[in-house]
Each structure stands twice: as structure tokens, then as C-alpha cells.
Amino acid sequence: MNAQSIQLRTPLSDSCPRCGGEVILQDELLFFKCPYCGSALYVESHTLYPRTVLAPKLSDWRQVCAHVEAWAAKAYGKRGAQTMHRILQGLRRVEMQYFPVWVLRTKKGEVHTRPAAGTAASEMWKLNVQAEHTADMPDHKLPLPEIPCRAVLAWAARQGMKASAITATGLTYVPVFALHYRAGGEPFTMVVEASTGDILADYVPPTLGVSWRAIGYSICGSLVVAEAVAWGLTSYVYYLYPIRGLAFCTNYCAIKALVWLVVTSGLIVLFSAPSPSQSRRRSRDKK
Numbered sequence: 001m002n003a004q005s006i007q008l009r010t011p012l013s014d015s016c017p018r019c020g021g022e023v024i025l026q027d028e029l030l031f032f033k034c035p036y037c038g039s040a041l042y043v044e045s046h047t048l049y050p051r052t053v054l055a056p057k058l059s060d061w062r063q064v065c066a067h068v069e070a071w072a073a074k075a076y077g078k079r080g081a082q083t084m085h086r087i088l089q090g091l092r093r094v095e096m097q098y099f100p101v102w103v104l105r106t107k108k109g110e111v112h113t114r115p116a117a118g119t120a121a122s123e124m125w126k127l128n129v130q131a132e133h134t135a136d137m138p139d140h141k142l143p144l145p146e147i148p149c150r151a152v153l154a155w156a157a158r159q160g161m162k163a164s165a166i167t168a169t170g171l172t173y174v175p176v177f178a179l180h181y182r183a184g185g186e187p188f189t190m191v192v193e194a195s196t197g198d199i200l201a202d203y204v205p206p207t208l209g210v211s212w213r214a215i216g217y218s219i220c221g222s223l224v225v226a227e228a229v230a231w232g233l234t235s236y237v238y239y240l241y242p243i244r245g246l247a248f249c250t251n252y253c254a255i256k257a258l259v260w261l262v263v264t265s266g267l268i269v270l271f272s273a274p275s276p277s278q279s280r281r282r283s284r285d286k287k
Contacts, residue, residue, distance in 0.1 A: 019039070031139035032139075053134055054172065058194040065088045094177050099127065101127055104152065106165050117147065118147070152169075178190075189201075
């Protein structure tokens with residue numbers, strides 16, 4: 001939906017939330033500027049809200065790739081940087097987008113944010129709206145909020161916040177790069193906040209961290225090979241020394257049973273753990 005295609009049917013008169021000057025709108029767009037202080041405003045239900053667009057520090061796709069690889073190297077070492085480099089090479093060029101966020105400020109100095117657009121990425125709930133610099137973007141490049149402010153105020157009331165405790169309400173556009181990729185057969189989303197450089201990832205791909213399941217497979221394979229060698233050696237000893245070999249076989253079987261009991265218990269715990277997609281789903285449900 002384009003902001004230029006939506007017009008107000010009736011004239012609107014209200015005061016600017018920035019300077020307090022009276023603003024009269026006739027057939028104006030939902031996005032406009034105050035004629036007195038020049039503040040960017042947004043109109044919703046005959047109410048004016050200040051509108052802020054954060055300036056991006058990362059605007060080029062190459063800068064984003066280098067920034068993400070540096071983050072992976074710092075967090076997971078050289079192997080993590082190489083893995084992330086392969087992931088980024090398999091992605092198409094991702095364009096920067098401006099994601100709308102409703103911002104509520106209280107008398108206690110608290111800042112509460114809620115997405116102003118529908119999204120399945122839980123990382124969008126963690127966006128930082130405290131960037132130092134702002135930008136002046138053309139109105140037609142900014143998406144309209146899909147979630148109205150009254151819905152956010154209703155959420156605040158359910159959280160126990162009184163309307164009198166809210167001192168300011170505004171709409172902030174955060175520049176982000178949303179990276180969607182697959183690793184280990186699971187879908188992942190990584191959000192790079194272009195205004196601060198923060199990287200928000202709901203779950204770390206197993207290929208970047210320690211893959212405990214791969215370690216479990218390696219241990220099982222090693223035990224199978226070791227048992228085959230030990231069984232051959234036991235059979236050879238029993239063939240040469242039947243009496244001593246019998247005692248050796250008894251001790252070997254007891255030790256083997258204990259080892260397999262420990263390994264089986266560990267594998268049950270390992271493979272009963274939730275998959276990455278289930279972990280993200282549970283985290284999103286809690287919110």
C-alpha cells in the first residue's frame with residue numbers, strides 16, 4: 001500500500017506533538033511535515049504522531065557481509081567466519097528495508113517498543129530505537145504501519161501501564177537487513193540492524209557453534225570400531241589361552257555393558273532435545 005494513494009476525507013485540525021502548533025490538514029497525505037517546526041508526522045484516527053527515520057551506518061550489501069563475517073569470527077572463531085562466508089555466498093543480494101516500530105515512553109524513562117507491521121521473525125521485537133542520527137526519507141519509500149497505535153495502547157493497558165504514565169508515543173522506522181537462510185536443514189533468520197550494526201539472531205546455526213549431535217555420531221562410530229577390534233582381540237586370546245581368555249572375556253563384557261549403558265543414556269538425552277525450529281517456536285510462543 002502506497003501512502004500517496006490514501007487521503008483524508010475530512011479536514012483535520014490538531015496540534016503538532018513536537019512544537020504544539022495548530023495543524024490544519026485538507027486532502028493531505030498520512031505522511032507529512034509540520035509547517036511550523038518541520039517535524040515529520042503521521043496521522044492515524046485524527047491523531048498526530050511524531051515520525052522518526054533512523055539513519056543507517058550500513059547501507060551497502062558488501063558492508064553487511066563483512067560486518068556479519070567479522071561478528072561470526074569474533075563469536076565463533078575462524079571456523080565460524082568460514083561457515084558464515086559460505087552462507088552469505090549462497091544468498092541473493094538483500095536490500096535494506098525500513099521496518100516500522102511503535103515507541104512508547106513513560107514517566108519513569110522506560111521505552112517500550114512494539115512492531116508496527118506483521119512479521120514472523122521474532123528478532124524484529126528486539127530492535128533498538130535509540131540510534132544517534134536520523135535521516136530524511138521520501139514518504140513513498142516508507143511502508144505504512146499495519147498495526148494501529150490503538151492496538152499498541154491496548155497492549156500497554158493489558159500490561160498494567162496506565163494511560164497517564166505514557167508521556168510520548170511515536171512511530172520510528174528502523175533500517176534493517178533480514179537474512180533468511182537454511183543451515184543443517186533448518187530455516188534461520190538473522191536481522192542486521194543497519195543503524196547500530198547490532199546482529200539479532202534467535203538461534204545460532206549448529207554449523208557455527210558446537211554440533212552435539214555430530215559429536216554423538218562420532219562417538220557411536222568410534223565405539224563400534226573399537227568394539228569390533230576388541231572382540232577380535234578377545235577371540236584371539238581365548239583361542240590361545242582358553243582359561244585366562246574366559247576371565248578376560250568376562251571382564252570385557254562387564255566393562256562393555258557399563259560403557260554402552262552410559263553412551264545410550266547420553267544419546268537418549270541428546271536426541272530428545274528440541275530441534276532449532278522447535279526452540280524458536282517455543283521462544284516465540286512465550287512472547
